[in-house]
Amino acid sequence: MFEGLSPALILVASALLTGLLKNRLRDGLVLLAPLLTLWAIWQVPDGVVATVGFLDYQIEPVEGSALRRLFATIFAIMAFAGGLYAFRQAKWYELAAAQAYAAGAIGVCFAGDLITLFIYWEMMALFSTIIVWCGGTAGAKAAGVRYAIMHLLGGIILKVGIEGVVVHTGSIQIQPMLASNFDTWMILIGILINAAAPPVSAWLADAYPESSPTGSVFLSAFTTKTAVLALILLFPGEPVLIWVGLYMVMYGIIYALLENDARRILAYSIVNQVGFMVCAVGIGTQMAINGAAAHAFAHIIYKALLFMSAGVVIYRTGKSKCTDLGGLFRTMPVTTICGIIGALAISGFPLTSGFVTKTMTSQAAINESLAVVYFLLAAASAGVFLHAGIKFPWFVFFQKDSGMRPKDAPWNMAAAMVLLSAICIFIGVFPASFYELLPYPVEYQAYTTAKVLFYLQLLLFSGLAFFLLLPLMKRTETVSLDTDWLWRVLLFGWAKRTYNVASLVGAKIDSSVKSSLNRLQSRAQSYFDPSAENQRKDSKYFFSKAQPIGQTALWIAVLLTGYVLAYYL
């Protein structure tokens, strides 16, 4: 009887109930709803499960496939792990928004048509904005507004594209397309905005680090990865994505190297990691799509893990800048070790999930003889170790003694981190069982001696470079300009100047109108004086003076004569 209902609706219901329940019941709901969703996800068979008539369209709210279930699975796991991490610390409305946000992401996974996809897409935009606002600071409020503008704009562009495709082809099906005309370009751009692609990558590092320590864990997981899924479903093998992806990879590294805020470093590295996936979608072979999907799965786990360890540090110390942190390993062993596991996984160290997923994309580049892509991805792997693999744990947990001796993570936060660390290592050690979940059959051997040796050389010598170049990477208390400078400063400056000029002109017009009205009034007053005393004394007020009746009769006679004459002439 539930066939036509998307598994996402379980989380929608629990998001609604979260506000109504209290204490233990709410805790139980936040933890159980994602598990129930996970079960429901694995009940969805392949193909379109149900169709519903909506206006003149056949909506397909639930369509299953291995790829869709894979993404939905990781989103449900994240809803659970994030819930476990947050349920004792976060506000109830943040928990509710997070569940609705996860529901949007899972809804996108099973959307069989563009209309359903768009509705869940907007749901994500809405509730992720609320999570940014849950940061509670003035900075979070402003960043949330900028975030909302960017995502609503992206939504409109996506909508324009969808409308165009529907009008011109008559089909609302989700099927592979190429960016060949205006409509498909609009869809591609709308999706890429959510993937934090250039030139608007800045929204991600602007908004995520402003959220609460628990909020950033949810934010890191859903929006960019649903965009990757949408790219896989709609634009596999679109060549432009290779270069968009490579740009994102390099952008993430460079900006992360410049950054001082621990969570902002992690935010830039999301762009970097999503770049690997976008590039893989652009290559578009079965191996590459497997690589993109596998990497998205692994990435969500280790990136959430990294945000969790950064979140514990912020929760315990209230500080997030590298210049304020350091030496925390002494009193935060669990957070340090879990953070390091996440850092090794993102760097793709052998025996971690990053190694068995990232190298699939490289292998796909090799299979297609894309030498430049392969070497750039290899350089980027080294760069990931540099900016996230060592830089993040080094500056937060080691570096110098900041003098702070905060307590380690609360038990639920520690449990969530240990769970995700275990998944990172499990996938890295037993890749075969993970590969079975991928959309295409995998004929790929992750562990060959030569490959392990090559990556060990690459990564360990990156580590050497890090410690030798440390003087060049001294943290400074600065922010880095990005393309968002164009609208946050330049455009805003113009708008402000236009506003000022307009208000100046407006004031001028106002005052001149007022003064001429005044003049008119005093002029009129010279003929009609309102006060009765003046009437008698002063003869200047012509129209208010008493006139002799004979004179009036004479004037009437003259006027009437004039009228009669005019009538007959």
Add this chain to the structure above:
Amino acid sequence: MTDSQKDSWLVRPSSIRLMWIIFIVILALTVGAQFFVKIKGYFGIDAWFGFGAAYGFLACLAMVIVAKLLGFVLKRSEQYYDAGDDDV
């Protein structure tokens, strides 16, 4: 630090020296292992002896330097965006 004996083992100068030695030995081993394990490479150049090591190191060097140079252009004080926010 005066009471370095009391602080964590990890930050004592003697252990830092030891870790550097271990690290350098591991680095040498990963390159040296290429005498025994043949990396056949896919594009010719990546089969060279110690290619991974040199490429990893140089790539990082290049990225750090590019970031450093871009930093001169892009870095602003943390209050940069706050300055004009509260007017309108």
